Amino acid sequence: MPEGLWLQIAMGGAFGLLIGSFLNVVIYRLPKMMEREWAAGCAEISGQELAAQEAFNLFVPRSRCQQCGHQIRWYENIPVLSYLALRGKCSACATPISMRYPLVELVTGALFAWCLWRWGWSWTAAAWCVFVAVLVALTLIDWDTTLLPDDLTLPLLWLGLIAAALGFSSIPLSDAVWGAVAGYMSLWLIYWAFKLATGKEGMGFGDFKLFAALGAWFGWQALVPIILMASVIGAIVGIAMKLRSSLREGGVVPFGPFLSMAGLTAMLFGPQAILRVVGL
Template structure:
């Protein structure tokens, strides 16, 4: 059964790569069409692009990939990370996302079994993984992912932990409010934007899934990790010094950790800081 789950997890990871690569392009084209319509201009004619078409292709020569080159992990390893036609390097993101999906799904199924709870946690974690990579690549957290994640968290608590629904609602409100407050404090102090509006919605979604009690730990983990990674990258890559850095990947990683670890991580955090019993 775990072997079957592993194959399905790799297939989900492969689909997640399609979402990561194409969703920002689809949204950009949608915004372009809307802008042209608002200005009463004729929108440009562009080839179809959605999650189903066109076929996966090389980013360099745009040659369609053979079906066997699309097999998760194996296709990448077989070609040693290069296009079969032009030998252009293919991003290591693709196997990394597939391996991350495999690890997430196997961990959740191992601890929760083949249950509806496991399925909902898998969907939440894979959505967070997609958001993390999209934000890292494009500085964008699409509403089409963050808002369903928010409502999904509330629905999950309603159907699985109805006694904790109030904590979930307060978590969503507090998550959005904390991010909104930090945004304005930073903007008033520096004149710059420290967070994007997508971060507001993502933190609200994490509050809905994890409850308000988990928000301090999520913020500590994401801020600490983000600071360390940011400092290291700026030291190693001078051109990144002073450049804006997405916060969504670190929020997503912290949220996934809480979802995978459960209440025990939150309890451990409060025990460490001397606030046990919250």
């Protein structure tokens, strides 16, 4: 492998670590920002006044310990290294810090490095790095809250169409458009068939939009492999959680994380590789 490519891969991985650190902020704060918006909307409709609150978005206030309120200093926020130096504990109150934080950074860094190895220093690699970052965030937000925010799914859909139009995703724009249409409509029809048959909602509208986004990135031909892999992974995880009695109230297992995992698998190995794995 050329020496210059190694440098590109290392730079991509390092940048991915930084983006992973930011994704941890997005995963934690975006649902809370949505809750604030909903509360403000409800208050406006009902004519009530909300108490003044401090600014809260992806950039302010500064990150702090959720237990003691200690503000995280810059040198305590270096991806992975700070976690190791602090031994996974808050420097002020010694409250354990979830290992998920460095894992998100490592996974994002590894996937960014892979994109640079696969496509080199190019706009195509940049496009797929954005794809990776959004799916990592959506996976954990949906797992935590059963929400797939439009602020992430809709830009991912449009970026998939733009990537196809500019030749970054190696599929024709027509395949991307029909992939988005088929992705949305297929789950929409399943949703209504299930609701009419049982009176229950089997999935949320965010799943339709995420599947549409994956169709835009990979084309309509990839939808069957992606939904097969997502269903298999979801079934395995759901059964395991049921056996361990770890299902959340109502027995809900969000489907978005498994769609995201299938999308990342399709990026790494190609949609057809998924069919070979499941024997088709």
